[in-house]
Amino acid sequence: MSGVWVFVENKHGQIPAVSQEAIGAARQVADGLGQPLTGLVLGQGVSGVAEAAFNLGVDAVVGADDATLAPFRVEAAGPLAAKLMGERQPSVFVVGGSTYGRDLAAWVAADLDAGIVADGINLKVEGNVVKVTRPVYAGKLLADVNVKEGLQIITLRSRAFPKAGPMGKSGTAEWVSAVVGEDSIPTKVVGFAGKEGGVSLTDASIIVSGGRGVGGPEGFAPVKELADTLGAALGASRAAVDAGWIPYEHQVGQTGKTVSPDLYIACGISGAIQHQAGMRTSKVIVAINKDGDAPIFKLAHYGIVGDLFKILPALSAEFKKRLGS
Known part of the structure; x- marks a missing residue:
């Protein structure tokens, strides 16, 4: 051979x-x-x-x-x-x-x-x-x-x-x-239904993800705002998906998508090993979590310990100012 x-x-x-x-x-x-x-x-x-x-x-x-x-x-x-x-x-x-x-x-x-x-x-x-x-x-x-x-x-x-x-x-x-x-051939393909709007997780150079720390479906609003401001894809942890706060198509991790963007911003994500398996090769990882002992900080290049509902709006406002959007 x-x-x-x-x-x-x-x-x-x-x-x-x-x-x-x-x-x-x-x-x-x-x-x-x-x-x-x-x-x-x-x-x-x-x-x-x-x-x-x-x-x-x-x-x-x-x-x-x-x-x-x-x-x-x-x-x-x-x-x-x-x-x-x-x-x-x-x-x-x-x-x-x-x-x-x-x-x-x-x-x-x-x-x-x-x-x-x-x-x-x-x-x-x-x-x-x-x-x-x-x-x-x-x-x-x-x-x-x-x-x-x-x-x-x-x-x-x-x-x-x-x-x-x-x-x-x-x-x-x-x-x-x-x-x-x-x-x-037993299967016949009759067409494809494309997703409207949004940035594909696997193709995105920037991903902003939310986890259990966002507290509910409405908690994804500031996460999505930051993603939209940066032209980023919206991601999520399994905990947020399993809770029904966001569709599975956004899930990053071992049982979701494996991604490797230039920038990955984890918001309210503790950093379970299953989630890390799907994003640990990201070039730059930023973690935002009120728990300074969360495992995600051991993987992150930069970390912010604090309330994401105060931090994310401030980041979005600053990026809009600097990007002129």
């Missing part, structure tokens, strides 16, 4: 951040093993994605351009990916931490009876083996895990790896045919 493969997703003709991270991580693995890196591109109208994958550092692209592969359905993509890897025999398959990626990795692992390590936050090549560091016990410990033999399938935690940058490379993709016809 030889060669490293990476799943390159297609999002409106572009390579999304989750796949840019996967390409960067897979490139390091390929270099460490001394093996070529192949990008797997599946979809319809994806020639531009293949070109972009070369530019981000893959050595080769194997792809399929077919209507059955767009939008993504694992019942169509899975059999093709498994067939290709069964024939080409790569040693490693790296997949980003998206819903599509995790679905595809699981399908290939089951189809080929291959080992899989999920939610990796660091990869290290030792001989012919890739050691994957992943959180365990709700993020309290880190474990090094590896697949001893055969194809090593690795899924990555979103935002845990830097994105691959342009390398100025180019190449010619190898195009293959889909292996499952439309009539054999």
